[in-house]
Amino acid sequence: MNHKYIATQRASALEWAKHVLTNQGFLFENPIEVVREMPWSTVYRIPSSKGNLYLKLAAKPFAIETILLPYLSRYYPALLPHVLATNPELHAIIMSDSGEPLRTILQKKYQVNLAMKAIDHYATIQIGMIAHVDELLTLGVLDWRLSILPNLYLDLLAQKEALMHDGLTADEIERLIKMQPKGLQLCRELAHVNLHAKGTI
Template sequence: MEDGRWRDPEWLDQVLAWIDARVARSGAVEQPHVRAWATVLRVPTVDGDVWFKANDASLRHEVAVVERISARRPDVVPPLIGSDVANGWLLMADAGETLRSVTERERSLDRWLDVLPRYASVQRDLAGEVGALLAAGVPDMRLATLPAAYTKLVDEVGAEPRFRDAVPVVEALCAELDGYGLPELLQHDDLHDGQVFVQDGRHLVLDWGDACVSHPFFTLAVTVQGGLAWGLDDVENSVDTTPFVAAYLEVFGTGLERAAEIAMRLGWVCRAINGRIPGDDVPTMTRLRMFLDGHP
């Protein structure tokens, strides 16, 4: 899906003027990504490419997220060159190569043993920013919100009755997970190997547009069940994910395996609600099946 506004000459002129006030362009700007909700420009400079991203109103909170991560954990995102919260604009240095490309070349998933605890430490380090992030428009997907939001979602998408019948399951799992007393934190909500980059040996996490405030372990749904468990050759449940989950959990403490198990299931409820694109309910139904059935 595209949105014509991202190619509007007047809008692009405004963007280029904003970029030129921050970097010296050395060649023609390219627009490799255009979607209904965002666009990305590649901007060549004498010091290498930099990247501009614009989000629509629904995702402008990404700027507030990246600003805070850049301030507290500059080792996990590329250098932030410019930002505009009101417009939803970001200008960042190049992040290197996608983890997807690197793991395909190396034929190994072991880099995730560094990525996951690094990302978990970012969640912990931004604990004090949760209130400010919610105020900036980051979606509230905390446990207390999920049962009602799930009920509304299954009604809106016309899901089979069995999904509506699962509301008490959502309620019970939320209550059990809440019993562990873990803080609800910033959560990427779409952390996969296309969102992680490798530069000079460092692993960087990008594309925080789907970020929300939720139980931190919800991230394991997409990352572990939706990604790592499928391995390098895209075969369901072909990888023992225990070491990856353990590497992530180590940042939070011990005895949390059951909490992670619950969160991996409820994480699909969060993703279905938070990631829904009106008019395209195929991904939503896949995520609801992952929650209820454990497979797509």
């Protein structure tokens, strides 16, 4: 991990966010603070005269989110955060406050109905985007369709040195390679969508 690069990216993103929001008429009321820091993203809360705003910085492997989220929001604005601005070069997105995160709510008290509702919304977007696959691929979204997954699985297992560095043994890798045909079979079965009256119990 290049810590110098990350520090530079964060400083540049914060300056960019302040500039963009100032031009949009926002006034800052309190210091900007980190509210979540994970390997795949860092989220800052920006208190303003018009409520809390959030700056999300995605790690490089997930930078497509800065392009994908505004695209999806065109079709499902009620199901996704409102995007105020994006900067793909900095992997940065500024969003308005969408309320308390589901994870926080479920950690306090797990509510099955809320979890199911979130899954339903997620499925709605996925199913709706089936008709836009070519556009998504043009945007740069990775092709992880079921027909592609078995080959991606083998590509991953071919990176033996990296996998062993992460803790897998050579024997475990070989066992996983031998499981590829089973994975291929499962992907074909799922892609077939054989969910009719005779195919369910």
